[in-house]
Amino acid sequence: MSTRPTRLDGPDTRFLPFNKGDHGAAGNPVNPNGHRTAYLWEDIWARESWLEILGRYMVGMRDAKKQLIGMIFPRFHQLDATRKLRAAVLDEGPSGKYLIQHSAGSGKTNSIAWTAHLLADLHDERDEKIFSSVVVVSDRNVIDTQLQEAIFAFERTTGVVATITNESGAKSGQLAEALAGGKKIVVCTIQTFPFALKAVQDLAATSGKRFAVIADEAHSSQTGEAASKLKQVLSAEELAELQDGGEISAEDVLAANMAAKAGASGISFIAFTATPKVKTMELFGRRPDPAAPVGPGNLPVPFHVYSMRQAIEEGFILDVLKNYTPYALAFRLAKGGEEMDDREVERSAAQKALMQWVKLHPWNIAQKVAIVVEHYRAMVMPLLDGRAKAMVVVESRKEAVRWQIAMQKYIAEKSYGLGTLVAFSGEVNDTDSGPDPFTETSKALNSGLRGDIRESFKGPEFHVLIVANKFQTGFDQPLLCGMYVDRRLAGIQAVQTLSRLNRAYSAGGITKDTTYILDFANSAEDILTAFRTYYETAELEAVADPDQVLDLRAKLDALGYYDDFEVDRVVRAELDPRASHASLSAAIEPVADRLLKSFRAAKDAEIAARAAGDDRAGLCCTNRLLIGLPLSPDRFILRPL
Structure with missing residues (x-):
């Protein structure tokens, strides 16, 4: 393995890898013509190459006083x-x-x-x-x-x-x-x-x-x-x-x-x-x-x-899945193998609304807050000589507000002396939590906030950051060692969110080598599938077929439920950043009203046919609408075949 030092410092010299990578992993590929590291003297150290590196790539690193403290080498x-x-x-x-x-x-x-x-x-x-x-x-x-x-x-x-x-x-x-x-x-x-x-x-x-x-x-x-x-x-x-x-x-x-x-x-x-x-x-x-x-x-x-794999194997980032634990597994381990009750997949709007109510219920949040705080104190906080921080990822801004209030209450009751922050954009109206709209600067939420949350969270007085969408991506804090997930994650969002933990950290003889993730909402299989896509290289399973959109448009146009003017009106309202919800509703309402009346007419025709003892005709009435046969907009009856 070829290496290079950042600077010569006797026995404390730190060597960094300078490898080509071996099919997505660290190291170098097999060289059929000789040594694996032959590229060094054949290519990198060749006269023209080396002169270019010295002249165009190497640059000095300077401190706040503009004093040279080292050199950057590619x-x-x-x-x-x-x-x-x-x-x-x-x-x-x-x-x-x-x-x-x-x-x-x-x-x-x-x-x-x-x-x-x-x-x-x-x-x-x-x-x-x-x-x-x-x-x-x-x-x-x-x-x-x-x-x-x-x-x-x-x-x-x-x-x-x-x-x-x-x-x-x-x-x-x-x-x-x-x-x-x-x-x-x-x-x-x-x-x-x-x-x-x-x-x-x-x-x-x-x-x-x-x-x-x-x-x-x-x-x-x-x-x-x-x-x-x-x-x-x-x-x-x-x-x-x-x-x-x-x-x-x-x-x-x-x-x-x-x-x-x-x-x-x-x-x-x-x-x-x-x-x-x-x-x-x-x-x-x-x-x-x-x-x-x-x-x-x-x-x-x-x-x-x-690749992510090469970066992990070369020690530049951490493998955040090493201590990833779904809460269902943690529950089984704590209860000696006892299974949690399985919940049905959300299949309808009513069930989704019910699950949202359950997630926002104060008792449910309070239980999770207790788990998070105690896990953080026992497993995460001792890392990095007591400087390790954690992030809680929730589904919505309203959940973020309620989590913060519940966590502050629990910490105060236990006299733990932990500092928490919550990050979200805009205002949150939640009368169950308070009469006034909440913002990041609300004293009830972030009373100790001084300026930007990114900068404030760096300080030793803050330990846990609660986020809803904001800071799930593009937020780098090397002291983050723990994450608690209470929202569904999939695909690229899962990778970007959990990767908030992977930044390496080393200072004062302390090195970050451990992270913890406790997930209340996702399965290990789903998370592993998401990471596998980017572990070595991203791959496409297939390319989107633009003809699918054109085919669908042709089918919809043939039904006769709308005209080009109505389509253009909806598009203008949807794409205009200054358009109000009322203008969008006004554009959609005529088509929606026509469809609803057509549906009601079909149902009435079905009921009448069945009352007359013609089940076959009744079934045909509804099926024609369901499979997309057009209705006459003036009389609201089915057109004949």
């Missing part, structure tokens, strides 16, 4: 990804799509910084610049610190990087000035990202400029135009979470933009993500055989992969 996958990306752009031109699937712990911040600078300085064989500017998007907190510092640190010439924020002037004006002024790299937040995309698309179409757009896993809540576009690519469940304070990522914004418009010539898109969604894979993945149609054996795959 890991193998960072060097490999950026070099392959540069070669692909030179070969394919400035209109490509590239999906970089790099796990948490991959050093994505530096990878993005290197990519931005390499593409900004890239010239073709005629010595002409490939890109006029490179646009980089990240979240607001990272832009202020890590990513911006990395990009500026790698800057060789002062003044080539511009940062677009919400504070100084109009976003569109700042962007236009930066892009027109020849800034090589323009860094923006996810909030300004839609403006940046529109600007580069307009400039590419009108002035012939060429751009590279780099998006990382930034997460943020979205409103207005960006939110309306997202309705085209997010599922109903994801949209509901967004409305309940959830957050979306830069890849969602990219996917929405790509779905809304055809790919613009002269723009390359590079998406960095550890957990690509199916839509992202379809839009930015690459078919092994580009000339052949999409299908089994020729499905889109990422351009470059650094």
Whole structure:
């Protein structure tokens, strides 16, 4: 196993891996021509390669006083990804799509910084610049610190990087000035990202400029135009979470933009993500055989992969499933093998409403709060020399409010001296908990909060953070060692949520090597299935068939229940961010009323037929409606075959 030190420090020198990876695992693959590590002297240490590493990749790390404290050296996958990306752009031109699937712990911040600078300085064989500017998007907190510092640190010439924020002037004006002024790299937040995309698309179409757009896993809540576009690519469940304070990522914004418009010539898109969604894979993945149609054996795959498995085996992140325990299993272990009562799957709206009531019932929450607090004190809190923190993940903002109130009450009764915070977006109206709407800054919830929750939670006075959608993604706190899950998780959401725990931590001789997850709502099989998708590399089982939508539309159009004007009216109301619920209801009501009257007419016809002793005709009346035969809207009777 080839290694390199971060710096020489005698017996305390820490060596980091510099391996190619072995089919998704750590190490190096078998070399049929010699040593597994031959790539070091054959490729990495070759004259041109080594000079490039010294000249373009190595950069100094400085402390707050700007004193040099070390050097940043690329890991193998960072060097490999950026070099392959540069070669692909030179070969394919400035209109490509590239999906970089790099796990948490991959050093994505530096990878993005290197990519931005390499593409900004890239010239073709005629010595002409490939890109006029490179646009980089990240979240607001990272832009202020890590990513911006990395990009500026790698800057060789002062003044080539511009940062677009919400504070100084109009976003569109700042962007236009930066892009027109020849800034090589323009860094923006996810909030300004839609403006940046529109600007580069307009400039590419009108002035012939060429751009590279780099998006990382930034997460943020979205409103207005960006939110309306997202309705085209997010599922109903994801949209509901967004409305309940959830957050979306830069890849969602990219996917929405790509779905809304055809790919613009002269723009390359590079998406960095550890957990690509199916839509992202379809839009930015690459078919092994580009000339052949999409299908089994020729499905889109990422351009470059650094897997979760390799990151775990190389020690950069933790395996959060090592101490994952569903509560049903914990109950059996505690009760000597006794099984919990199985609950039926929620099959109807009535059952869902009942289960929601059960989850919100004070007694039910109080029982779980006691379990969580006692487990935290016994198993999690002693970790990291007493500094370990935990997160509670619940279904809704109302649940988050009630959990916080119940947890504060339990802790006070026990005189435990634990500090808790609750994070959610907007206001929560819950008259059972209090007469006034609750917000994050409500004294009844977060009385000790000082400023931003991210920053406050870092302090030693806070131990448990309760979240509902907010902070389930894009929240990095290395001291997190415990998680308590009281909501259904599936697929990518399960991976992103539980991965809040996987960040490594080492300080003062204390190393994070243990995490605990206690899950009240999911099975081990479902969670394992979700993680398996991203453990080595994301794979598509199939590609969405666009003809399915067209076929369904043709069937619905043929029924005659609505006309084009009514469809357009609903679409305008649904996509207008300023539209009220009343306008949407007014657009849908005529069609719904027509259908309901038709259904009632069919039922009346069925009852009349059965009363006349004609069961066959009665059954035919209802079946015709159910299978989609149109009804006459003027007389509300079935048309003859």
